Amino acid sequence: MSIPLTLGLWVLTTYTTHILSIVTGNDSWVDRAWSIAPAIYVASLTRWDDPRSVVVAAAVTLWAARLTFNFWRKDGYNPRSEDHRWAYIRSILPGPLYTAFHLVFISIFQNLLLLLIALPAAPPPLPPRASGPQPWCMADTAILIVFSILLALETLADEQQWAYHQLKQATTTTTTTTTTTCSPEHRRHIALGFCTTGVYRYSRHMNFFAEMGIWWCVYAWGVVARPHHHHHWLNPTLVGPLLLTLLFQGSTAFTESISAKKYPAYKIYQQTTSRLIPLWPGPPLNININMNLPAPPPPPRKQQ
Template identity: 45%
Template sequence: MNPLVACLILCAVIAAATWITSVVTNEHSWVDRIWSIAPVAYAWILAAGGGLEPRLVLMAALVTLWGIRLTFNFARKGGYRPGAGEDYRWAVLRGRMPRPAFEVFNLLFIAGFQNALILAFCLPLWTASEGSRPLGGWDILLAAVFVAFLAGETIADQQQWEFHRWKAAERAAGRVPEPGFVQTGLWRFSRHPNFFFEQAQWWVFYGFAVTATGVWLHWTLVGAVALSGLFIGSTIFTESLTRAKYADYDAYRKRTSMLVPWFAKRREPSPEPV
């Protein structure tokens, strides 16, 4: 079977399964649970369909490393626990939308669009399989940058994990944790460094399609573009909830870049007492 067709069939099966499961359980994070797993399957199907050429094996190996790390991070936060792993933002949306409208949103966006997106950002592997250029120095450089961004996301997630463990310990001790959100480490330079590094990895991944073909623009760029669009929308929504929860979040927003890590602005001095 054509590997692209095989991936499309698998994507349709996963989309249907996540939608049916969400309806049965009334949980809407089933796509989140397969987010780091399905790309590994797509990557190796496409690599095998391309004859397991060195560049394709390298790309599939990078996706596998990405998938292992993200699966571990999701699991330790309880993402795979029945009844406890749903993204809190879906509950907020359910409360804001009429039930029929949310069910349409669940079918078309949560299960449909997101599963299509997962496949889409893996498809540079398909383009690379059609290229004629051998594995070379640019591929090694791209792999090194991908791993660097993977390390950046790992560090950001670890810093966030340690911060939330500290918050839980403070609450368990009967204290109110201050500050209420992480602002140190990489989070001093970006409000969402993990989001930045996640997107950056898939833009680098598209670079392999360029090195394989010598052509800059391919239709498989749509995956990285759509992923960035999803992250921007998700970040804006997430921050609207955080701003409503923490009074000092606006000050953090003013001095800290949203996504791209950059030097933080200096804190404004507190006004002198009258």
């Protein structure tokens, strides 16, 4: 475990993403670091003779590998790709204001947050006369189970979102195969413009819910590792998952404001489905709207 190494890596990441953003005019360089930097920070903080610390590092590495793959297949690592929300913000903020926003929020705050969510993984100093780190216990096992469920849930949510957008893209390109195999129900779902089935019937942002929960699990592991520390339930590393949770509240509201303008049915979806926390859903959307999709070809005539 090396705190100076972790801080050095953070400075390097922050400086690199900021400079690349300025040089290329692309503000998604921090997005490209989002799934990679926390895993590197956690690895640099790991005490390799502590089973709990090793498990946390392994769990975060699995999270990072899955999220990196998901970002890669969406072409996120293409230097020319950029989150559409940055362009939207540039369009509504004057130049000097956006420059300040870019420096303070995109480059500094987001990179700082990636460091803060990793800090709970740092093993605490050993108390006097301690024979070793706090041993693995039932609480650790419970946290590992919850972490695994949340990771599986986030994976499922991203897979369903990916499948939906792949079908949407294939259908709107109007190939004979997709128009033949796409059922009227699927065509109606595609015409909505956003996924409302699967886990997205229970939460409009199931992947966000799982993401927040994953980092609260990392914090909980840090709490279990500090049973002899004063106020161990409210230790300073709480700042990381708390800020992440607050960030998701703001980014979700901002993203939904764009979606509501883009898709006519989104406001109805907001009324029938929970925002983040999975809850029992309302009735599925079944709205008569202009789908703007080509009609499927008629079935082939039977030969007589």
